Amino acid sequence: MTMLELERTKSITNYQSLISRPRRLRATPALRAMIRETELNPRDFIYPLFVRHGTGRTAIDSMPGVYQLSVEEAVREAEAAMRSGVNAVILFGIPAHKDPVGLENFADDGIVQQAIRAIKKEIPEMVVVTDVCLCEYTDHGHCGILNTGEHFHAGLPEGYVLNDPTLDVLAKVAVSHAECGADIVAPSGMMDGMVAAIRAGLDEAGYENTPILSYAVKYASSFYGPFRDAAEGAPKFGDRKSHQMDPANVREALREAALDVEEGADMLMVKPALAYLDVIRVVKDAFPELPMAAYNVSGEYAMIKAAAANGWVDEAKVTLETLTAIKRAGADVIITYHAVDAAKWLK
Numbered sequence: 293m294t295m296l297e298l299e300r301t302k303s304i305t306n307y308q309s310l311i312s313r314p315r316r317l318r319a320t321p322a323l324r325a326m327i328r329e330t331e332l333n334p335r336d337f338i339y340p341l342f343v344r345h346g347t348g349r350t351a352i353d354s355m356p357g358v359y360q361l362s363v364e365e366a367v368r369e370a371e372a373a374m375r376s377g378v379n380a381v382i383l384f385g386i387p388a389h390k391d392p393v394g395l396e397n398f399a400d401d402g403i404v405q406q407a408i409r410a411i412k413k414e415i416p417e418m419v420v421v422t423d424v425c426l427c428e429y430t431d432h433g434h435c436g437i438l439n440t441g442e443h444f445h446a447g448l449p450e451g452y453v454l455n456d457p458t459l460d461v462l463a464k465v466a467v468s469h470a471e472c473g474a475d476i477v478a479p480s481g482m483m484d485g486m487v488a489a490i491r492a493g494l495d496e497a498g499y500e501n502t503p504i505l506s507y508a509v510k511y512a513s514s515f516y517g518p519f520r521d522a523a524e525g526a527p528k529f530g531d532r533k534s535h536q537m538d539p540a541n542v543r544e545a546l547r548e549a550a551l552d553v554e555e556g557a558d559m560l561m562v563k564p565a566l567a568y569l570d571v572i573r574v575v576k577d578a579f580p581e582l583p584m585a586a587y588n589v590s591g592e593y594a595m596i597k598a599a600a601a602n603g604w605v606d607e608a609k610v611t612l613e614t615l616t617a618i619k620r621a622g623a624d625v626i627i628t629y630h631a632v633d634a635a636k637w638l639k
Contacts, residue, residue, distance in 0.1 A: 330620040332612065334377030334635035338421060338585070338627040341366050342522050343407040344386035354518035355590055356597045358629050360386060363406050370411050370418055376635040380419035382478065382627055383407050384522075387429050393437060394429025398464040408472040421505060422469040424462055424479040424490065435481035435535060437461065453534055458483050463493030470499040478561070480507040482535040482548075487555035503558035505585060509545040509575060510563045512536035515591030522590065542571055549575050553582065559625070563587035566614060569621040576622030586623035588615065593629040608637045 317323050342360045344350075349359040361369055370381050385404035387396035396402045408420055427435045436458030438451050458481065466477040477494070479486045487506050494502050513536075537544055549560050560579060562572045565586035576584045596614065600607035611630045618626050628634065 330616055332616055332619060332634070332638055334631075334638060335379060336615075336619060336624070336626055337378045337631035337634065338380040338382050338419075338625060339370075339373045339378050339631035340382050340384060340627060340629055341369055341407075342384050342386060343403050345388045345403055352518070352522045354521045354594055355629065356594075356601070357633075358522060358593075360522065363403070363410050366407050367410050367414050370415055373632050373635075374415055374418055376632045377639070378631045378635050379417065380421060380625075381411070382421040382423060384423050385428060390429060390431040392431060393461060394426045397426060397429040397461070398468040400468070402468070405468060405472045408469060408474050412473040419475045420473065421476040421478050422466075422474045424465045424469065424477050425481045426458065426461060427481075436483060455483050455485070455535075459485055459489035462486055463489045466490040466502075466504075467493050467497045467499065470494055470497070470502045474502070476503045476505050476559075478505040478507060480510060480563075482507065482510050482537070484551075485555065487552045487557045491556040504556065505559040505561060506552040506557040507563055507587075508549045508552040508557060508560045509568075509571060510536050510561075511539045511568065513539060513564050513567070513589070513591075515564045515567065515589045518590035518594045539567075542574055545571050545575055546578055549579060553579060557582070559583045559585055561585040561587060561627075562623075564589040564592060565618045565623070565626070566592045569617060572618070572621040572623055583624045584622050585625040585627060586618050586621070588618060588626055588628035588630065590629065596630075608633075612637055 317327055343363060343366045344360045347362045347364070349361050349365045352358050352360065373381060383404050385402065387403060389396065399405065404422055408422065411418055411420055425435050427433055432438055434453050436453040436455065439454050462479055462481065462483065466479070469477050477490065479490055487504055490504055494500065552560060560575060560582050562568055562575055565572065565588045572584065572586050596605065596607060596610055599605045611634055615626055615628060615630065615634055
């Protein structure tokens, strides 16, 4: 290379260094805000509430700031959420009594049914989502009818969660929630055909306009521990790997989501969120026409709370960064225990 060519190369390099400076758009808070690609809004959040019989509220040790609530307290908590700008809650029930089928799950005076009516009466504009599963209501803590007793099927292991008999119960639960005024039902048991069974049940009962938010992609995750304390729904034996997904799989997530779309799901969910951002993105890209929800689960919440309590992280900053990452990955809606606090921090 001649000296002239060398000087020309240096000149081009210097010129390029002057025009390729992304930092120019980060120079001030106003500039950074102007070009921000992902914006969190309190309307993005669904706030989980755990409802139980009785009065008052009971703290959940593994989830600081989260409580088991009486119906009256659930209404107050929903009102506080609405004031903060969060206009949706999802209800989980803790029954008075448990049995092999979970009869209170679809009883007219069940705890969730009471809470739906109370919240819709006091805050009619609040979007009420209901979790539709068996685990909190059964005495064995599993997500469906077990292969035992009168439900025994030869050829399957005793205690195996039976798919098709469970579908009938899920449909009854969804219809009972719709009858009480639920705006959205959200089946979470990962039973094959659950969306189709619930859609058929709702339509037959005259609730064809009630949407289904399907836990389409739910992993057998280790991040659910605090939730099981809160909902008192830990399995009495075994685990849920026969129906919840292997955390190593993503192609399977697309298959699960596609099946639920075919069966009539109106929204899809990936659960958990933070360790599965890649899955959220893949599913969103595959089904861009459907709203995508992600569940920022109890273990993810508890880790931030514990670190903040020890002074290791700034709770507000880490929480908002986490929720932004979930939305950036493709979530249109985020179920999160941080909802009310996050809404206040955003203001």
